[in-house]
Amino acid sequence: xxxxxxxxxxxxxxxxxxxxxxxxxxxxxxxxxxxxxxxxxxxxxxxxxxxxxxxxxxxxxxxxxxxxxxxxxxxxxxxxxxxxxxxxxxxxxxxxxxxxxxxxxxxxxxxxxxxxxxxxxxxxxxxxxxxxxxxxxxxxxxxxxxxxxxxxxxxxxxxxxxxxxxxxxxxxxxxxxxxxxxxxxxxxxxxxxxxxxxxxxxxxxxxxxxxxxxxxxxxxxxxxxxxxxxxxxxxxxxxxxxxxxxxxxxxxxxxxxxxxxxxxxxxxxxxxxxxxxxxxxxxxxxxxxxxxxxxxxxxxxxxxxxxxxxxxxxxxxxxxxxxxxxxxxxxxxxxxxxxxxxxxxxxxxxxxxxxxxxxxxxxxxxxxxxxxxxxxxxxxxxxxxxxxxxxxxxxxxxxxxxxxxxxxxxxxxxxxxxxxxxxxxxxxxxxxxxxxxxxxxxxxxxxxxxxxxxxxx
Amino acid sequence: xxxxxxxxxxxxxxxxxxxxxxxxxxxxxxxxxxxxxxxxxxxxxxxxxxxxxxxxxxxxxxxxxxxxxxxxxxxxxxxxxxxxxxxxxxxxxxxxxxxxxxxxxxxxxxxxxxxxxxxxxxxxxxxxxxxxxxxxxxxxxxxxxxxxxxxxxxxxxxxxxxxxxxxxxxxxxxxxxxxxxxxxxxxxxxxxxxxxxxxxxxxxxxxxxxxxxxxxxxxxxxxxxxxxxxxxxxxxxxxxxxxxxxxxxxxxxxxxxxxxxxxxxxxxxxxxxxxxxxxxxxxxxxxxxxxxxxxxxxxxxxxxxxxxxxxxxxxxxxxxxxxxxxxxxxxxxxxxxxxxxxxxxxxxxxxxxxxxxxxxxxxxxxxxxxxxxxxxxxxxxxxxxxxxxxxxxxxxxxxxxxxxxxxxxxxxxxxxxxxxxxxxxxxxxxxxxxxxxxxxxxxxxxxxxxxxxxxxx
Numbered sequence: 001x002x003x004x005x006x007x008x009x010x011x012x013x014x015x016x017x018x019x020x021x022x023x024x025x026x027x028x029x030x031x032x033x034x035x036x037x038x039x040x041x042x043x044x045x046x047x048x049x050x051x052x053x054x055x056x057x058x059x060x061x062x063x064x065x066x067x068x069x070x071x072x073x074x075x076x077x078x079x080x081x082x083x084x085x086x087x088x089x090x091x092x093x094x095x096x097x098x099x100x101x102x103x104x105x106x107x108x109x110x111x112x113x114x115x116x117x118x119x120x121x122x123x124x125x126x127x128x129x130x131x132x133x134x135x136x137x138x139x140x141x142x143x144x145x146x147x148x149x150x151x152x153x154x155x156x157x158x159x160x161x162x163x164x165x166x167x168x169x170x171x172x173x174x175x176x177x178x179x180x181x182x183x184x185x186x187x188x189x190x191x192x193x194x195x196x197x198x199x200x201x202x203x204x205x206x207x208x209x210x211x212x213x214x215x216x217x218x219x220x221x222x223x224x225x226x227x228x229x230x231x232x233x234x235x236x237x238x239x240x241x242x243x244x245x246x247x248x249x250x251x252x253x254x255x256x257x258x259x260x261x262x263x264x265x266x267x268x269x270x271x272x273x274x275x276x277x278x279x280x281x282x283x284x285x286x287x288x289x290x291x292x293x294x295x296x297x298x299x300x301x302x303x304x305x306x307x308x309x310x311x312x313x314x315x316x317x318x319x320x321x322x323x324x325x326x327x328x329x330x331x332x333x334x335x336x337x338x339x340x341x342x343x344x345x346x347x348x349x350x351x352x353x354x355x356x357x358x359x360x361x362x363x364x365x366x367x368x369x370x371x372x373x374x375x376x377x378x379x380x381x382x383x384x385x386x387x388x389x390x391x392x393x394x395x396x397x398x399x400x401x402x403x404x405x406x407x408x409x410x411x412x413x414x415x416x417x418x419x420x421x422x423x424x425x426x427x428x429x430x431x432x433x434x435x436x437x438x439x440x441x442x443x444x445x446x447x448x449x450x451x452x453x454x455x456x457x
Numbered sequence: 458x459x460x461x462x463x464x465x466x467x468x469x470x471x472x473x474x475x476x477x478x479x480x481x482x483x484x485x486x487x488x489x490x491x492x493x494x495x496x497x498x499x500x501x502x503x504x505x506x507x508x509x510x511x512x513x514x515x516x517x518x519x520x521x522x523x524x525x526x527x528x529x530x531x532x533x534x535x536x537x538x539x540x541x542x543x544x545x546x547x548x549x550x551x552x553x554x555x556x557x558x559x560x561x562x563x564x565x566x567x568x569x570x571x572x573x574x575x576x577x578x579x580x581x582x583x584x585x586x587x588x589x590x591x592x593x594x595x596x597x598x599x600x601x602x603x604x605x606x607x608x609x610x611x612x613x614x615x616x617x618x619x620x621x622x623x624x625x626x627x628x629x630x631x632x633x634x635x636x637x638x639x640x641x642x643x644x645x646x647x648x649x650x651x652x653x654x655x656x657x658x659x660x661x662x663x664x665x666x667x668x669x670x671x672x673x674x675x676x677x678x679x680x681x682x683x684x685x686x687x688x689x690x691x692x693x694x695x696x697x698x699x700x701x702x703x704x705x706x707x708x709x710x711x712x713x714x715x716x717x718x719x720x721x722x723x724x725x726x727x728x729x730x731x732x733x734x735x736x737x738x739x740x741x742x743x744x745x746x747x748x749x750x751x752x753x754x755x756x757x758x759x760x761x762x763x764x765x766x767x768x769x770x771x772x773x774x775x776x777x778x779x780x781x782x783x784x785x786x787x788x789x790x791x792x793x794x795x796x797x798x799x800x801x802x803x804x805x806x807x808x809x810x811x812x813x814x815x816x817x818x819x820x821x822x823x824x825x826x827x828x829x830x831x832x833x834x835x836x837x838x839x840x841x842x843x844x845x846x847x848x849x850x851x852x853x854x855x856x857x858x859x860x861x862x863x864x865x866x867x868x869x870x871x872x873x874x875x876x877x878x879x880x881x882x883x884x885x886x887x888x889x890x891x892x893x894x895x896x897x898x899x900x901x902x903x904x905x906x907x908x909x910x911x912x913x914x
Contacts, residue, residue: 102692102801125696145641156639158648159616174888180797181829182613183866184602184652185873186885186910187892191615191648195641212698235559239582241669241735243700278698279746282739289736340637344559372638409640416642428643431631434899435644441898442891453643 003041003085006058010044010086013054017045017092028069028079028087032134034335034383034392035077035418040067040087047092049167049204056202056447057171059086065450066169068198070140071113073132075336076417078144078197082451088202090139096120097205103179104210105162110139110203117208126210129154132413133322139203144415145195152238152371153245153277154211156413161194165205169443179207192438197415198449200442214245214277218287219311220304222294223269227251227354230270231347233290233297234370237274238343240293242286246275248318249368249375251354254325257365258317261324266317267301272370273318280306321367329363329380335392337377339403340412346373352402353377356395362388364395374412401426421457432457460498460542463515467501467543470511474502474549485526485536485544489591491792491840491849492534492875497524497544504549506622506630506661513659513904514628516543522907523626525655527597528570530589532793533874535601535654539908545659547596553577554662560636561667562619567596567660574665583667586611589870590779596660601872602652609695609828610702610734611668613870618651622662626900636664649895654872655906657899671702671734675744676768677761679751680726684708684811687727688804690747690754691827694731695800697750699743703732705775706825706832708811711782714822715774718781723774724758729827730775737763778824786820786837792849794834796860797869803830809859810834813852819845821852831869858883878914889914 010018019025020042029037041064046052059066065085072079081087094111101124108117115135117128132141132148140146142164147156154160163177166189176189193200224230234247250258250271258264272294276286287304294302305311312319325334341349350366357364357377368375379395381388400410400423410423425432439446439454446455467475476482477499486494498521503509516523522542529536538544551568558581563574572592574585589598589605597603599621604613611617620634623646633646650657681687691704707715707728716723729751733743744761751759762768769776782791798806807823814821814834825832836852838845857867857880867880882889896903896911903912 100799100801101696103799104695105799145639145645147639151639155616158639158645159612168891172887172890174891175886176888178866178884179799179864180831180860180866180869181800182602182604182608182615182797182831182869184868184870185866185877186652186881186888187657187895188602188615188645188648188652189888189891191645192895195643195645212696214698238561239558239669241671278739279742281742282735285736285738340639342557342560342562342636343638344557374637374639403637407636409635409637409642411641412637412639413641420642424643427635429632430629431633431646432643433629434625434631434646437898438644438649438895441894 002062003064006062006064006086007042009058010055014044019043028089031072031074031077031079033075033077033417033419034333035080038080038082039084040081041084043087043089045089045092049165049173052088052167052202052204053171053173055086055088056167056169059447060170060445063445063447066447067449068143068202070111070137071135073134073136074140074144074417075414076419078415078417080418082418090137093204099124101126105179105207106210107205107207108138109205111137113137114141121210125213127213128208129211130157130160138206138208142194142203142206143196143198147413149246149248149369151369152247153243157194158191160209161190161206162209163207164190164193164203166193166201166203168201169445169448177207197417197453199439199452199454200448216278216280216283216306217311218276218283218304218306219314220274220287220290220302221271221314222299222302223267223271225269225298227270227350228347229297230272231370233272233294233299235343236293237290238371240289242289244274244371245277247371248273249370250317251366254321254365254367255317257324257328258320261327262316262320264317273315325365325378332380333383335379335381335396337396337399338411338414339399339408340372340374341403341406341408343373345406345408346370349402349406350375353399356398360391360395362391372412373408416453418452424453424457459519460521463519463521463543464499466515467512471501476500485546486538488529488531488534488536490532490534490874490876491790492537495537495539496541497538498541500544500546502546502549506624509545509624509659509661510628510630512543512545513624513626516904517627517902520902520904523904524906525600525659527568527594528592530591530593531597531601531874532871533876535872535874537875539875547594550661556581558583562636562664563667564662564664565595566662568594570594571598578667582670584670585665586668587614587617595663595665599651599660599663600653600655604870606703606705606826608826609704610700614651615648617666618647618663619666620664621647621650621660623650623658623660625658626902626905634664654874654910656896656909656911657905673735673737673740673763674768675733675740675761675763676771677731677744677747677759678728678771679756679759680724680728682726682755684727684807685804686754687729688827690729690751690756692800693750694747695828697746699746701731701828702734704828705730706827707774708823711778711822711824712774714781714785715777718784719773719777721774730772782822782835789837790840792836792838792853794853794856795868795871796856796865797829797831798860798863798865800830802863802865803827806859806863807832810856813855817848817852819848829869830865873910875909881914
């Protein structure tokens with residue numbers, strides 16, 4: 001059988017919820033990465049788990065590839081149908097099934113986005129703090145093991161998915177995990193699915209942890225004479241047991257860009273932005289303690305506040321960063337690097353990345369979720385200029401190699417997708433063979449997001 | 458080939474580090490559970506990863522069972538060689554390879570115990586807080602996904618193992634995870650191994666997270682008119698965002714036992730013990746806030762302190778509990794229940810468990826790590842009286858059934874072992890088939906701890 005026959009078989013059930021127009025297929029041919037698009041044969045929008053089962057049974061029988069698709073905000077080509085097939089768009093599976101406030105959890109369908117969930121949570125005093133930037137779907141965030149600025153305090157999707165329902169490639173449904181906060185029963189299939197990038201099945205329901213909205217929030221900004229001084233302040237903060245909610249790093253180039261774009265007058269220097277959550281007295285104490293720590297590492301211009309308006313001003317540089325980066329080289333594409341290293345190696349890693357950019361023909365900047373040792377490079381390149389593409393790739397590859405040499409990982413939060421397959425064996429060695437054995441056991445016909453993690457690389 | 462031929466093949470390399478005497482085999486035939494012993498054919502003490510590889514290659518070629526063994530403190534028969542074979546005792550693999558203070562991690566061999574690690578950490582200002590009670594080996598704790606009183610604040614072994622080295626059944630070695638705090642690269646094999654109870658390979662190295670020793674600690678105790686009032690105080694505490702370090706529940710029977718055993722005069726009522734970690738001002742604020750919360754739930758006799766000596770007095774009931782329980786019925790064995798439920802169902806679950814005990818011929822008590830919804834029953838029974846054995850089993854089974862009906866799990870921290878295999882499919886349904894597929898993919902000859910999770914149940 002072929003994709004065409006699967007499409008014909010699905011059409012009576014899905015009607016106009018299965019599409020083969022070029023426009024629709026084109027929309028689903030790319031993600032937010034730099035990677036070349038590739039068309040699916042069709043796109044289908046299931047609304048129920050039973051419909052997902054039906055799609056997978058058909059594709060399984062026919063050996064036709066299936067590409068799970070959430071909000072399309074992946075950064076490494078996760079949703080690009082590199083071997084064509086049927087893209088399963090989960091955006092109509094967007095019901096919030098339950099908010100269990102006492103248990104600090106929510107049960108949602110995979111197409112629910114994080115902003116949608118947080119809107120529903122407004123009256124509860126609870127929040128879902130994982131914030132990858134984009135308004136990603138929770139199914140997609142789980143599949144990529146996403147995180148963002150709050151991970152240093154609240155963890156990543158790894159720590160915040162309690163349970164899943166998953167349709168396996170052959171159409172069977174399994175539950176993983178439970179509503180209990182911890183368990184010692186059985187292989188941890190929840191964590192096997194989280195981060196598997198749609199290569200083992202399709203998530204149809206997630207039970208995620210919620211957190212209390214902090215009673216008070218304080219924020220701070222300060223500048224440092226060097227990257228090393230900034231990172232050492234972060235290390236001391238973490239070692240002091242201060243449960244910082246966010247600590248974001250912007251290098252001097254990023255600061256110069258925001259100054260220029262937003263008319264700010266921040267000192268052009270490596271800069272840290274902090275956020276603290278807790279009781280009013282406790283967030284004040286955290287800010288004052290961090291002020292002492294940063295000043296002992298030669299920080300200057302330390303400003304902090306617990307007032308919402310003031311906090312917005314302090315964090316404006318971070319909020320305006322996306323557009324400031326775009327404005328750095330109008331019309332250019334952005335190649336985003338994403339590594340995570342042990343924090344003792346972070347200053348070296350950032351400095352080397354900065355040196356690489358300075359020695360390159362491409363402009364670029366560095367920002368980071370530095371409490372976790374995770375940072376991003378942004379190289380601005382002309383996608384129509386093969387030399388610039390090659391240069392961006394060279395820079396990103398050097399970055400990844402350095403992460404591995406430092407005992408880190410080639411992706412802190414963006415994942416492997418189609419873009420980093422070549423690095424899998426460099427990072428994981430023979431463990432890749434075990435991953436392939438797991439993939440073959442769960443998806444023997446290799447229909448789930450083929451050409452990605454688990455069968456390629 | 459047989460176990461005898463494997464033993465002969467190993468003897469030249471291991472000399473007196475392979476034993477077949479009845480006394481040694483008998484020592485390795487049981488754990489801390491009530492389950493019947495079963496003799497291994499031999500016990501071998503490797504000292505290096507290469508020796509573990511050698512053992513597994515031989516056993517793999519011969520199809521002889523391998524039982525990984527740490528400190529023998531498992532609670533559900535995990536290390537009982539139910540199909541005989543070679544027990545691999547990792548206690549001589551007890552080197553602490555590295556303490557990386559800046560990165561808040563330690564690299565250890567599997568036989569290192571938690572007390573050993575914490576002794577080595579004394580000068581660093583860091584601690585490994587996971588405390589299952591026994592001085593378990595870290596390899597064993599990881600294999601069982603262990604936790605204990607501190608999990609509500611610091612997580613379980615699930616959250617505290619960053620990376621592993623594992624010898625697979627055929628002797629290959631893989632690394633899982635990295636020294637980075639987070640990663641989005643590849644299937645999460647670390648979490649697949651954590652909790653797999655020695656059925657997928659042998660852990661030869663762990664990279665674990667460390668935490669700062671809190672600057673200050675405060676503790677509190679208070680009594681409640683009912684289980685429900687106590688649990689509601691816990692729910693409100695957690696929802697208020699107070700990062701309580703421990704919150705232990707003792708039911709009125711447990712309190713009466715400690716009063717009687719230790720000469721205390723605590724009110725005989727459902728009781729909570731709290732511990733708070735942070736700065737001096739912050740732990741005081743936490744204690745005062747929790748005092749307000751507990752008093753709004755009719756708590757009485759609230760006492761708290763930040764002084765070490767006073768804290769010891771407040772927590773004496775918890776520390777003396779083990780011997781007080783033993784003294785409840787001298788000579789009796791203890792059948793330990795262990796469930797975890799969503800906290801909204803915790804009061805019901807504890808009350809039902811209490812009712813069951815009260816209606817039973819066996820005495821028993823209930824204690825819990827209630828911030829996580831995890832609690833333990835202790836039924837005191839005569840192991841030589843089949844009726845009492847059956848009654849303890851009936852009580853434990855009802856407890857587990859209720860956990861599942863409440864959306865929870867049949868084991869919060871003790872695991873499946875040989876004791877709870879019959880509950881695996883009740884909890885996980887068809888996901889058990891996926892676990893079996895994973896087991897078959899990684900251990901096709903079925904030599905790793907056979908008759909346990911992954912091939913039985």
